[in-house]
Amino acid sequence: MRASRYLTWASLAVIIFLLNMPPSASRVVKGFFREITAPFHSITTGASSRFAESFSVLVDPAGRTAEAEKLQAELTALRGRVQRIEAIERQNAMLRQQLGFSSSSGYDLIPCEIIARGEASGWWEAVTINKGQRDGLTNNMAVISCDGLVGKTMAVTKHTCDVLLITDRNCSVAAELAGGGHFGIVSGQGVTITGDSVIDMRCPVDPCRMDYLSGSARIAAGEKIVTSGLSTVFPRGLLIGTVSSASLHKSGLYQVVRLKPAADLGGVRYVFVVKSRAAAGDLAPRSRRNRTGDEG
Amino acid sequence: MIIAVMLFSLIAGAVVQSVLPGIAFLGRARLPILMSIVIYYSLVRERGIVLTAAVLAGILEDALSPLPLGYSAVCLSILGIVVNRFKDDLFSESFLTTIVVGAAAGIMISAGMSILLWKGDLIMDPFWWIVLKAVGSGLLGAVCVPTVFYMMMGLDRMVGNVQEKRHPFDDEAIRYI
Numbered sequence: 001m002r003a004s005r006y007l008t009w010a011s012l013a014v015i016i017f018l019l020n021m022p023p024s025a026s027r028v029v030k031g032f033f034r035e036i037t038a039p040f041h042s043i044t045t046g047a048s049s050r051f052a053e054s055f056s057v058l059v060d061p062a063g064r065t066a067e068a069e070k071l072q073a074e075l076t077a078l079r080g081r082v083q084r085i086e087a088i089e090r091q092n093a094m095l096r097q098q099l100g101f102s103s104s105s106g107y108d109l110i111p112c113e114i115i116a117r118g119e120a121s122g123w124w125e126a127v128t129i130n131k132g133q134r135d136g137l138t139n140n141m142a143v144i145s146c147d148g149l150v151g152k153t154m155a156v157t158k159h160t161c162d163v164l165l166i167t168d169r170n171c172s173v174a175a176e177l178a179g180g181g182h183f184g185i186v187s188g189q190g191v192t193i194t195g196d197s198v199i200d201m202r203c204p205v206d207p208c209r210m211d212y213l214s215g216s217a218r219i220a221a222g223e224k225i226v227t228s229g230l231s232t233v234f235p236r237g238l239l240i241g242t243v244s245s246a247s248l249h250k251s252g253l254y255q256v257v258r259l260k261p262a263a264d265l266g267g268v269r270y271v272f273v274v275k276s277r278a279a280a281g282d283l284a285p286r287s288r289r290n291r292t293g294d295e296g
Numbered sequence: 297m298i299i300a301v302m303l304f305s306l307i308a309g310a311v312v313q314s315v316l317p318g319i320a321f322l323g324r325a326r327l328p329i330l331m332s333i334v335i336y337y338s339l340v341r342e343r344g345i346v347l348t349a350a351v352l353a354g355i356l357e358d359a360l361s362p363l364p365l366g367y368s369a370v371c372l373s374i375l376g377i378v379v380n381r382f383k384d385d386l387f388s389e390s391f392l393t394t395i396v397v398g399a400a401a402g403i404m405i406s407a408g409m410s411i412l413l414w415k416g417d418l419i420m421d422p423f424w425w426i427v428l429k430a431v432g433s434g435l436l437g438a439v440c441v442p443t444v445f446y447m448m449m450g451l452d453r454m455v456g457n458v459q460e461k462r463h464p465f466d467d468e469a470i471r472y473i
């Protein structure tokens with residue numbers, strides 16, 4: 001009975017201490033607990049993906065063969081494209097040298113694996129990746145996949161990092177139409193819709209939308225939307241998605257575009273964190289909306 | 297041994313909770329495994345153990361999400377104290393009790409957390425989405441709490457935290473030590 005009373009008072013003291021903890025100490029405590037659970041996350045995610053792969057082979061062997069053939073065809077086509085791009089790169093480098101330009105090498109990309117999808121509370125659209133401070137990651141770095149923009153880093157610990165997806169309502173991205181000249185803000189709508197996951201919602205909620213586009217802009221379905229570089233987080237030119245539909249806002253002041261993210265946010269397994277970027281652009285102040293609990 | 301079982305179940309529960317995807321048509325509510333473990337302790341143990349479980353579960357949930365540290369601990373502790381207060385008035389090991397308590401707790405925790413997050417300007421979800429999430433948490437709580445309750449009871453029996461006594465007038469009487 002006495003032990004129970006001590007535990008009660010100790011627990012209440014811990015709660016008060018936690019609520020009044022400075023952000024730096026809070027990050028240390030969070031980091032400690034995340035480090036403890038990170039190996040279990042990796043094991044669980046690895047095992048579940050291997051199970052899913054084995055299960056899909058058992059369920060649909062013909063589909064797997066067809067998929068392998070399709071991938072082989074794609075690989076051949078891509079090899080051809082890579083050879084052409086390499087030739088163009090060589091030519092480009094030679095021309096730059098001749099013109100006296102310094103190399104504007106794009107970005108340093110840190111490859112990462114997603115070790116947990118979603119976060120424990122369910123309030124944010126986020127994934128956890130297997131790289132952290134030790135690999136040079138900090139808060140508010142852009143995260144991309146080979147298909148397009150995935151999100152931005154937040155809550156970085158030594159070995160892991162949370163990535164806030166572009167489909168989260170707290171994530172806003174300064175964007176423009178790939179054609180150029182028309183700018184807006186892409187924000188998430190709180191739900192990641194994927195084509196593959198059966199557990200996701202099957203109703204017409206758009207994962208992302210772009211606001212504040214000029215009323216005079218001509219927008220076609222399927223048009224690409226890229227980052228504009230007018231932010232401190234996302235460098236210019238990263239593909240965000242394609243236009244699904246566009247309509248005039250009820251105020252009549254600007255157009256609203258519904259868009260489909262280019263990256264398969266529900267199925268992506270490997271992503272890249274953009275470590276450094278070209279110095280151009282990215283001058284706007286940080287949005288108040290981009291805050292999350294851990295950023296302090 | 298009670299603490300060892302608690303730590304093991306909380307860490308395993310936290311990992312499973314964060315790995316399993318949220319269900320979109322239930323407002324992205326996630327399976328409340330940590331909450332279920334706290335409810336289990338609230339229904340079968342004294343207050344000190346309940347609060348210890350609630351604080352540890354809260355820290356784990358906050359650590360594995362962008363939630364500010366302490367928010368979940370507060371909500372889960374209040375939940376634990378309330379359930380523990382009424383455990384003697386309930387048939388604490390009845391299947392129906394766990395379903396009803398799970399549903400009510402899911403809604404309570406979701407509502408409490410949304411108030412804290414909204415007040416802290418940390419979420420931008422519209423009201424209908426929060427209501428959907430609360431309803432979803434209630435439904436998932438009704439499913440998850442009974443499952444976790446009987447799993448935890450089995451685990452406690454296996455390691456000897458529970459003594460089973462045969463009584464001539466009862467089918468089976470369980471005493472938690």
